Amino acid sequence: MLKDITLGQFFPGNSIIHKMDPRLKLVITVLYITALFMCHGPVPYIILGGILILAVALSKVGFRQVTRGLKPILILLVITTLFNVFYTNGGQVIFSWKFITITDYGVYNAFYMVLRIALLIIATFTLLTYTTSPIMLTDALESVLSPLKKIKVPVHELAMMMTIALRFIPTLLEETDKIMSAQKSRGADFESGGLIRRAKALIPILIPLFISAFRRAEELATAMECRCYNGGEGRTKLRVMKFAMRDYVILFVSLAVLALAIYSDYTCTFGVILP
Amino acid sequence: MDNIIEVLNLTHTYGADTPFEHTAIEDMSFEIKQGEILGLIGHTGSGKSTLIQHLNGLLKPDSGMVKFCGRDIWDDKQFTREVRFSVGLVFQYPEYQLFEETVERDIAFGPTNMKLSEDEIRERVLYAARSVGLDDSILLKSPFELSGGQKRRVALAGVIAMKPKVLILDEPTAGLDPEGREEILNYIKNYNKETGATIVFVTHSMEDIARVVDRIVVLEKSKILMTGTPKEVFSRTEDLIRAGLTIPVAAEIAGKLAKKGIPVSPAIYTIEQLADAISTLYAGGGKNA
Amino acid sequence: MILKTENLEYSYTEGKPTLKGLNIEIPEGQYVAILGHNGSGKSTLLKHFNAILLPTGGKVYVSGMDTSNEELLFEIRTRCGMVFQNPDNQIVATITEEDVAFGPENLGVPNPELRARVDEALKTVGMYEFRSHAPHMLSGGQKQRIAIAGIIAMRPSCIALDEPTAMLDPIGRRDVLDTIAKLNREENITVLLITHHMEEALFADRVIVMDEGTVALDGTPCEIFAQVEKMESLGLTVPNTVKLMHTLQSRGLPADLNAVTTDKAADFIARILEDKIG
Numbered sequence: 001m002l003k004d005i006t007l008g009q010f011f012p013g014n015s016i017i018h019k020m021d022p023r024l025k026l027v028i029t030v031l032y033i034t035a036l037f038m039c040h041g042p043v044p045y046i047i048l049g050g051i052l053i054l055a056v057a058l059s060k061v062g063f064r065q066v067t068r069g070l071k072p073i074l075i076l077l078v079i080t081t082l083f084n085v086f087y088t089n090g091g092q093v094i095f096s097w098k099f100i101t102i103t104d105y106g107v108y109n110a111f112y113m114v115l116r117i118a119l120l121i122i123a124t125f126t127l128l129t130y131t132t133s134p135i136m137l138t139d140a141l142e143s144v145l146s147p148l149k150k151i152k153v154p155v156h157e158l159a160m161m162m163t164i165a166l167r168f169i170p171t172l173l174e175e176t177d178k179i180m181s182a183q184k185s186r187g188a189d190f191e192s193g194g195l196i197r198r199a200k201a202l203i204p205i206l207i208p209l210f211i212s213a214f215r216r217a218e219e220l221a222t223a224m225e226c227r228c229y230n231g232g233e234g235r236t237k238l239r240v241m242k243f244a245m246r247d248y249v250i251l252f253v254s255l256a257v258l259a260l261a262i263y264s265d266y267t268c269t270f271g272v273i274l275p
Numbered sequence: 276m277d278n279i280i281e282v283l284n285l286t287h288t289y290g291a292d293t294p295f296e297h298t299a300i301e302d303m304s305f306e307i308k309q310g311e312i313l314g315l316i317g318h319t320g321s322g323k324s325t326l327i328q329h330l331n332g333l334l335k336p337d338s339g340m341v342k343f344c345g346r347d348i349w350d351d352k353q354f355t356r357e358v359r360f361s362v363g364l365v366f367q368y369p370e371y372q373l374f375e376e377t378v379e380r381d382i383a384f385g386p387t388n389m390k391l392s393e394d395e396i397r398e399r400v401l402y403a404a405r406s407v408g409l410d411d412s413i414l415l416k417s418p419f420e421l422s423g424g425q426k427r428r429v430a431l432a433g434v435i436a437m438k439p440k441v442l443i444l445d446e447p448t449a450g451l452d453p454e455g456r457e458e459i460l461n462y463i464k465n466y467n468k469e470t471g472a473t474i475v476f477v478t479h480s481m482e483d484i485a486r487v488v489d490r491i492v493v494l495e496k497s498k499i500l501m502t503g504t505p506k507e508v509f510s511r512t513e514d515l516i517r518a519g520l521t522i523p524v525a526a527e528i529a530g531k532l533a534k535k536g537i538p539v540s541p542a543i544y545t546i547e548q549l550a551d552a553i554s555t556l557y558a559g560g561g562k563n564a
Numbered sequence: 565m566i567l568k569t570e571n572l573e574y575s576y577t578e579g580k581p582t583l584k585g586l587n588i589e590i591p592e593g594q595y596v597a598i599l600g601h602n603g604s605g606k607s608t609l610l611k612h613f614n615a616i617l618l619p620t621g622g623k624v625y626v627s628g629m630d631t632s633n634e635e636l637l638f639e640i641r642t643r644c645g646m647v648f649q650n651p652d653n654q655i656v657a658t659i660t661e662e663d664v665a666f667g668p669e670n671l672g673v674p675n676p677e678l679r680a681r682v683d684e685a686l687k688t689v690g691m692y693e694f695r696s697h698a699p700h701m702l703s704g705g706q707k708q709r710i711a712i713a714g715i716i717a718m719r720p721s722c723i724a725l726d727e728p729t730a731m732l733d734p735i736g737r738r739d740v741l742d743t744i745a746k747l748n749r750e751e752n753i754t755v756l757l758i759t760h761h762m763e764e765a766l767f768a769d770r771v772i773v774m775d776e777g778t779v780a781l782d783g784t785p786c787e788i789f790a791q792v793e794k795m796e797s798l799g800l801t802v803p804n805t806v807k808l809m810h811t812l813q814s815r816g817l818p819a820d821l822n823a824v825t826t827d828k829a830a831d832f833i834a835r836i837l838e839d840k841i842g
Contacts (some may be wrong), residue, residue, distance in 0.1 A: 012696060131289050134658045167658045170700040175371075182372040185364040186433060187356075187388030204384065207374035211419070216653045223654035226614055226646045227667035227714065228638045234672045238665035238682060319703060319733045445609060448651075452601045452731045452760045454799040479733045482804070521734040523764075524804035524826060531830035537837060546804055550811040556837055557817055 010133050016133045017059035021247045022140035029127045035258045036123075038129060045260040051257050052123055058217050061130045069117060069125045077114050084110035086208050134166040136239065141239060156232030164220070172213060179208050278305040279441055280330060280362070281472050284339035284417050291337075299325035301497040302339070312467055312474045314484050314505075317494030323477050326494070327443050330475075331362035362391055363439030367446045370423065370431030377551035378404070378421075378429050379414040385437040404429075404437035407462045407468075424455040435466060442466065443475040446481055456483060483524070485509070485523045485544050493518065506542035525549040535546065566592045566627055566722055566754050567613055567644070573621030574608055584607045584777040585622065595748045595755045596764035597785070600774035601799035606707065606758045609774065610724045612699065613756065614644045633639050642671060644722040645715030650731050656775035660702075660710055663687065663694040667718040685717035687825045689743050689749075705736020709743055716747065720755040723747065729759060734760075741767060762789070773798060790821040805829045 012018075035048060056066055070077075084106055127172020128137060142159035148156050163169075180190070183204045190201050287300040295562065300322045307330075317323045329341050330335040332348050332355045341348050347447045348358045351436070363385075364449055366372070375381035375533040381402055404414060407428040415419070418429050427447075434442065444463065448456040464487060476484045491508045495501040495518040501508060509526045517522045522544075529543040529552070567590040582605045590596055600606045609806035611617040612624045624631045626640045634735040645667075646656050651763045673681065674781040685694040689709040699707055708728050716722055725744065729737040745767050747753045757768065763769050771788040773781035777800050781788050789795065789802040792810050802810070807823050810830075813819035823832045 008699075038461070062666050095370045105704035105817060135662050167656065167699075170698075171652050172386065174700075178366060179372055181328060182364075182366045183330060183384075184333055185359065186385040186437065187359055188384075189388070204372075208372050210376075212371055216650075219650060220656070221646060222616060223646075223648060223711075224656060224666075226616060227642060227656075228641050228670040229719065230638075230664070230670060236575055236672050236674050237669060238662060238675070238678055240675060318735065353786070450760075452728075452799065453762070453801040454601055519733075519735050525808070527826045528830050528833070530809065531826060532833060535830065535834045537834055544812060546808050548809060550815065553812060553833055553837070554815050556815060557840055 011061050011065065011130050013060055013131065015057060015058055015060045015131070016246070019246070020131075021241055021243055022136040022232070023144050024243070024247050024251055025127045025132060025242060026137075026140045026144055028251070029123055029259055031254070032123050032127075034262060035261055038120055038262055039265040041087060041265055044265040045112075045119075047257060047261040047264060048119060049115075051254075052119055054121065056126050057075060059126050059131050063129065063165065063231075066122055066126060069130075070121060073121055075116070077117060078142045080113050080117060080168070081110045084113050107169050119120065125134055135163060136241075138166070139237070139241060157166055160232075168213075168216065171216075172209070176205065176209055179205050189246065276297035277309045278306040278342075279309045279344060281305070281342040281345075282329070282339070283342065283386065285326070285329060285336050285341065287329065287334060287336045289325075291382055293327075298497055300329075303497075303499055304339075305499060305502060305556055307473060307475060310467075310473055310519055311489045312464075312476070312487055314481070314488035314491040315477045315494065316479065316481060316491060316520060317500075318479055321518075322497045323479075323493040323494055326447065327364060327445060327475070327477055330441070330443060332358050333364070333365050334555075344551055345525050352364070360385070360437050362441045362443065363434040363437055365434050365442070365444040365447060367449060369433075370418075372464055373426060373430060373433075373514075375420040376417060376460075377415050378418050380430045380431060380435050381418050384413075389437060399436045399438065400432075403432040406435055406466055407432045424458070425462070427459065428429055428462070429450065431462070438470070439472065441473040442474065443477065447476040449478070460484070460487060480521055481509075481515075482521070482523050485526075493520070495519075501536055505544050509544040512541075512543040565589045565624075567756075569609075569619075570625075570627040571620065571622035572612065572619050574612070574617060575620050576608075581620075582777050583612075584776075586779060588772065588779065590754060590756070592754055593748070593752045594765065595745070595769045596757070596770035597681055598756060598758045598774060599760075599762070599765055599771060599788075599800055600780075604774040605777040606774050607726050609756060610646070610726050610756060612721070613724050614641045614646050616646070623633045633762070634647070634693060638671070642718050643651055643720055643723060645720040646710070647711050647715060647723065647725040647728050649713055649727040649800075651704055651731065654711050655699045655707060655714075659695075660696055660697050660699055662690065662700060662714045663710060664695075664717050667714055671718065672825075681717045681719070682713075685713040688747070689713045690739070703736055704732045705739045708740050709731065710734065712740070712743055712747075715751070716751075720753065721809075724756040726758050727760065728757070729761065729764065737764075762801055765789075766803055773800070785824060786822045789824065 039045060039048065054061060085102055086100065086106065086107035088103060088109045091103035093101055093102050095102040138159045142155055145155045187202055190198065223264060282303055282305050285300055285303045288296060288298045290296050296551055303326065315323060316454050318360045325334065329336060335349060342359045343361065346354065348355055375384065379400055383396050386399045400486065401411065404411065408426055409432060415475060418426060421429065447459050449464065451459065463474060465470060476488060478484055485505055487506060492502050493508060493515065494553065500514065500518055509522060512522050512526055512530050515523045525546050525548065526544045529539045529549055531539065533541060543549050569586050569588045570585040572583055573581055586609065598606050598616055608617065612619060613632065615637055618632050626644050626763050629636045631640055655663050656666050661682050664685050665678060668678050668681050676837060682684050683692065688753060689712050691706060693711060694702060694706065696734050699710060704834045712744060729740055732740060741764060744755055744757060748755045757764070759765060764766060768785055769786050771783060772779055780798055781791065781794065789806040792802050792806065795802050803824060807825060808829060809819040809821050818836050820832045823829045
């Protein structure tokens with residue numbers, strides 16, 4: 001069922017990671033990802049991996065949930081591996097058969113690319129979606145991007161759109177499920193036939209879904225109007241984001257660790273030089 | 276009477292092996308008899324929706340079996356597809372599933388999927404539209420121009436056009452005004468009378484359907500709480516209330532009278548029955564009823 | 565009078581008026597149920613009380629404020645809040661308490677008052693323990709109570725509800741009705757309730773029956789439901805308790821058309837039977 005999708009799910013909790021200022025989480029995640037792409041050798045990755053394991057442990061979401069989050073991108077990881085293994089030139093040949101050549105360099109590249117993607121996904125999950133409610137994430141984005149308001153970027157409106165989209169994703173997924181069941185009950189067949197037939201078979205789902213989405217949008221707009229919504233001007237917020245002492249400490253520690261990782265990358269590359 | 280549908284030890288679990296695991300139906304067995312009007316009653320989350328989706332093969336049992344006319348509906352692919360058409364399922368708020376440009380084409384969706392001839396489809400569309408009181412002039416209109424009550428009837432016609440032997444309706448009167456509720460119930464009763472089709476009403480409110488049904492199956496927390504005639508079921512008002520269900524006003528008043536020591540039958544569930552009982556008591560000086 | 569209409573007319577399409585010159589006055593603190601078949605103009609009327617619709621003829625006043633005065637728009641909407649039929653389509657936020665805060669946030673209510681209002685509203689509707697839940701995980705009745713909390717956090721003196729129970733199961737329906745009754749009783753909030761379930765109108769102080777854009781009947785629930793034939797001619801019914809009394813009456817038995825609750829009906833019947841026995 002569509003409802004079973006856990007990607008991007010929020011697990012409420014009370015851990016130190018949950019309590020971090022969402023803006024801080026956002027900034028650290030971006031810095032972490034930057035560091036991931038700057039580093040190559042084993043030492044920086046041990047540092048980067050280590051701090052992530054610590055973060056996952058602190059978040060109390062559970063390692064099972066974290067690895068579960070990797071499942072949907074497994075196919076991406078496999079493709080990345082194959083691509084790197086077969087299409088990287090240079091380095092020492094360790095296997096060769098007909099037109100297939102595998103070099104140590106390719107294996108090395110594949111290994112780091114997969115590690116990089118996996119760490120990237122885990123970091124965004126633990127630090128962001130698993131431990132931050134979507135609304136806080138949106139607030140954080142709005143706040144971090146707010147300087148852009150000066151150059152007329154509609155930051156508040158974008159954040160509001162994101163909130164509403166997040167709010168209605170489960171509702172619309174449930175609705176899609178229902179409409180599919182109803183049309184199947186009238187003999188609709190979504191599983192057989194060629195591409196064109198299958199695309200055509202989606203019409204009885206898409207049209208009711210669009211109509212319903214528009215109806216919901218209209219009703220929601222009325223309801224928001226009734227509750228005096230008038231854009232971001234003069235709005236207050238229930239949840240005021242405040243940088244606590246703890247957040248400064250976390251920021252300092254994180255910056256230190258990331259700097260260490262990047263520094264170690266320059267000093268010890270274990271003899272392999274990358275382009 | 277023969278059993279048209281048999282449910283045998285049916286179990287269904289959602290999201291197995293995830294933190295969201297939930298058993299919607301647990302070891303459930305009952306039968307639906309040919310030609311009867313059955314009320315399937317239960318509170319939200321009692322497993323009603325999951326159950327009915329097993330009856331026309333939308334969901335596959337995790338264990339147990341659903342039999343249609345004595346044969347497992349998952350016996351072979353062809354049969355499963357036949358059952359899909361023989362057991363018509365009308366979901367809650369079915370008007371939200373309309374999609375065609377005209378009412379006629381929307382009603383024809385089911386029969387077209389059955390691969391019937393043009394003439395047969397046309398004939399069935401007219402039949403279905405008339406059986407829910409839709410005027411022929413409406414057939415060429417867009418379903419989206421119609422009123423809420425009319426849309427509901429178009430959606431109902433879309434299932435009736437498949438001429439199902441069993442018609443299952445999930446809260447068919449939800450959100451309608453009193454007149455609209457009464458009309459829908461009458462069209463469905465007529466379909467039962469005219470074609471001899473079996474009807475299953477799925478609902479959490481008994482007031483509307485108490486007078487219509489022959490038999491009731493009450494669900495509570497993924498299991499069957501009780502089965503019986505309306506008389507049998509409504510005489511157990513306390514169990515029903517405990518299961519989060521409302522009972523017909525007549526049954527409620529009868530229960531209150533019984534508590535006051537007035538000898539009214541606990542099996543009363545319609546206003547007429549209650550008025551009869553009171554009249555008899557009144558005429559007979561309160562001795563027997 | 566908290567709400568008042570003067571010759572209120574409204575047409576969605578010109579020449580086809582949906583409301584035909586309504587004059588309605590609703591005093592502060594009254595609980596009013598509005599009945600009528602589909603298309604009788606109930607919802608259109610309700611939408612005038614917080615200026616979602618503006619009259620095409622006549623006037624509407626909320627606490628004396630003319631709804632067509634644009635400068636008073638937010639004042640009017642704060643004074644008279646609105647709850648709709650589909651709970652899913654009026655919840656904006658992904659966390660319960662954030663949604664309740666939406667209205668006061670728009671009004672610019674600062675913390676800590678904002679927090680206090682949200683908590684209080686959630687407690688009033690009995691949903692405080694669900695404050696950090698995601699709304700889509702709640703039942704229909706719970707969602708509808710969140711929607712009500714979102715309105716009362718704006719501190720209105722009037723709340724207008726358009727078929728709030730239509731999509732709910734019996735338990736959800738009862739919880740929502742209890743909440744509405746409590747708001748009326750304890751907070752003295754004026755209530756306008758549209759419903760298709762006649763039984764729900766029994767809780768009201770007053771029932772207004774609409775038909776073809778006019779007020780067909782206006783009175784206490786007992787007065788209205790005593791007119792069984794009239795109600796049926798308007799495409800409506802009467803509560804089953806009244807139906808019972810009416811049936812008894814037609815058979816020449818004593819009947820009390822004011823005994824509209826099951827308790828009152830049972831008491832009355834017990835009494836007439838005991839009188840007969842002596």
